[in-house]
Amino acid sequence: MRAWQVAELDEPLDAMRLVDVDDPRPGPRQLVVKVLASPANFPDVLMCRGEYQVKPELPFTPGVELCGEVVAIGEDVSGFVVGDRVLGGGVLPYGGFAELALLDTATTFPAPPELDDAEASSLYIGYQTGWFGLHRRAALREGETLLVHAAAGGVGTAAIQLGKEVGARVIGVVGGSEKAAVARKLGADVVVDRREQDFVEVVRDETGGRGADVIYDPVGGETYQRSTKCVAFEGRILVVGFAGGTIQSAALNHALVKNYSIVGLHWGLYNRLDPAAVADCHRDLCDLAARGAVRPLVSERLGLDEVADGVQRLADGTTVGRVVYVP
Ligand SMILES: NC(=O)c1ccc[n+]([C@@H]2O[C@H](COP(=O)([O-])OP(=O)(O)OC[C@H]3O[C@@H](n4cnc5c(N)ncnc54)[C@H](OP(=O)(O)O)[C@@H]3O)[C@@H](O)[C@H]2O)c1
Numbered sequence: 001m002r003a004w005q006v007a008e009l010d011e012p013l014d015a016m017r018l019v020d021v022d023d024p025r026p027g028p029r030q031l032v033v034k035v036l037a038s039p040a041n042f043p044d045v046l047m048c049r050g051e052y053q054v055k056p057e058l059p060f061t062p063g064v065e066l067c068g069e070v071v072a073i074g075e076d077v078s079g080f081v082v083g084d085r086v087l088g089g090g091v092l093p094y095g096g097f098a099e100l101a102l103l104d105t106a107t108t109f110p111a112p113p114e115l116d117d118a119e120a121s122s123l124y125i126g127y128q129t130g131w132f133g134l135h136r137r138a139a140l141r142e143g144e145t146l147l148v149h150a151a152a153g154g155v156g157t158a159a160i161q162l163g164k165e166v167g168a169r170v171i172g173v174v175g176g177s178e179k180a181a182v183a184r185k186l187g188a189d190v191v192v193d194r195r196e197q198d199f200v201e202v203v204r205d206e207t208g209g210r211g212a213d214v215i216y217d218p219v220g221g222e223t224y225q226r227s228t229k230c231v232a233f234e235g236r237i238l239v240v241g242f243a244g245g246t247i248q249s250a251a252l253n254h255a256l257v258k259n260y261s262i263v264g265l266h267w268g269l270y271n272r273l274d275p276a277a278v279a280d281c282h283r284d285l286c287d288l289a290a291r292g293a294v295r296p297l298v299s300e301r302l303g304l305d306e307v308a309d310g311v312q313r314l315a316d317g318t319t320v321g322r323v324v325y326v327p
Contacts, residue, residue: 003098004307007059009050012315016048016062016097016308024094024102026074031103033068033086037121038096039298039322040307041065041154042218042243045315054268056092062311063096063325065089067111067121068103077105085111087120089271096121097307097325107271109279112286115296118324122296123285126158126322129240129267130216131281134162137263138214138236142167147203147212147227149219150243151188152179152320159216160186161294168214171206173199173223175317182320186297203230211235221246228254235260243317297321 001023006015026032044062046052070084080086086108094102111120134140146163150156151172163170164187172188174180175195183191190206192199203212211232217224220242227237228251239262242248250262270278288294299321302310310323 001099002304003061004063004304005059005061006048009058010048012045012048012311013308016311018305018308021061021098023100026072026077026102028075029077029105030074030091031070031077031080031086031105031108032072033066033101033103034071035063035096035098035101035325035327036067036069036085036117037324037326038063038066038090038101039118039122039154039324040311040314040319041125042241042314043125044095044311048311054092060093061090061095061098061101062092063090063098063101065121065124066096066101067117068096068101071100080105080108085120087111087124089124097304099304099327106275107278109282110286112289114290118298118301118322118326119296121324122154122298122322123289123294125267126155127162127285127294127296128270128278128281129155129265130158130162131285132267132270132277133216133238133240133265134159134166134214136277137265138238140166140168140214143169144213145169145171145203145207145211145232147171147173147199147215147230148188149173149215149217149223149227151191152182153218153243154322155218155240156216157182157186157297157321158294160188163216165288165293171199171203171212179320182297200226200230207232214238216240219244220248224248224250228258228260231258231260233259236263237261238263238265240265298324300324301326303327
């Protein structure tokens with residue numbers, strides 16, 4: 001089959017090569033799927049660079065989430081048959097940026113019929129991360145103020161939709177006017193273009209000086225440091241990622257003095273330590289998708305030969321929503 005492969009670590013555009021490789025074969029409790037869609041995620045970028053917490057053996061095919069049609073089934077598989085339309089996380093080295101991919105049944109779910117292939121492929125990592133972050137880790141409540149950084153990005157667009165669903169007031173921070181329009185259209189009540197405005201001032205103004213109750217931070221570094229200046233009494237800062245490239249340190253004396261919580265979020269760990277909660281989350285997300293409360297924002301559909309370019313643009317911070325490989 002044709003597949004993108006990373007054989008040497010580098011920036012995505014230099015690291016990824018389109019090559020012919022052997023088809024994957026399913027092991028026990030595994031499925032081979034024909035890839036129907038697979039979005040670029042920041043972890044794909046970090047894996048190309050060798051900077052992700054998961055360091056797959058080289059060579060590997062990136063594409064950490066996908067929607068596919070089951071074409072082969074391994075031993076000890078129940079609940080799936082050939083022809084099922086499913087979504088889940090690609091088992092490396094056979095990720096989603098290829099004609100075929102490998103899935104583990106433990107992290108494979110039915111794709112909701114209300115979403116097309118590209119949308120369904122994007123309902124997994126970003127939305128599950130938002131769901132666990134906002135509900136389980138930060139306990140976001142109706143009427144609270146939620147500040148979302150990188151609000152027009154993959155996880156950010158999901159966080160806006162999930163925050164609005166809870167009944168929170170959402171302030172989105174984005175880099176640029178095109179992204180601001182995207183965040184506004186998705187339902188953010190207030191949008192801050194970080195190139196033009198200081199989000200700390202806007203949050204203070206919008207909350208009468210109180211600050212944001214929950215801060216969803218996939219950017220880190222200076223963005224985190226500035227966030228501590230506008231977090232509310234008993235607020236929660238969710239440490240979601242470090243897309244800005246710097247891993248911050250926390251001043252715990254500041255957290256003590258201001259009574260806020262710094263809340264870590266590693267969604268992937270729930271797959272290992274609480275798989276039942278991941279299945280519950282998927283059911284809830286499908287219900288939300290069925291009633292139109294959430295809908296992944298697919299901004300571009302890429303052919304196979306365009307995938308490395310799309311992953312590089314994600315790395316460069318110029319994409320909105322999800323750019324998705326659709327064969
Ligand atoms: N904790 C978890 O379990 C978990 C799960 C999934 C993803 N993540 C993390 O969530 C983050 C976002 O992932 P994503 O796939 O949804 O990406 P994304 O948000 O679509 O893209 C990253 C965004 O970060 C912002 N950004 C700020 N400084 C940047 C810089 N120097 N370079 C690149 N981007 C920069 C840009 O938005 P603006 O220009 O609008 O600021 C950019 O669009 C990543 O750090 C990822 O690792 C964490």
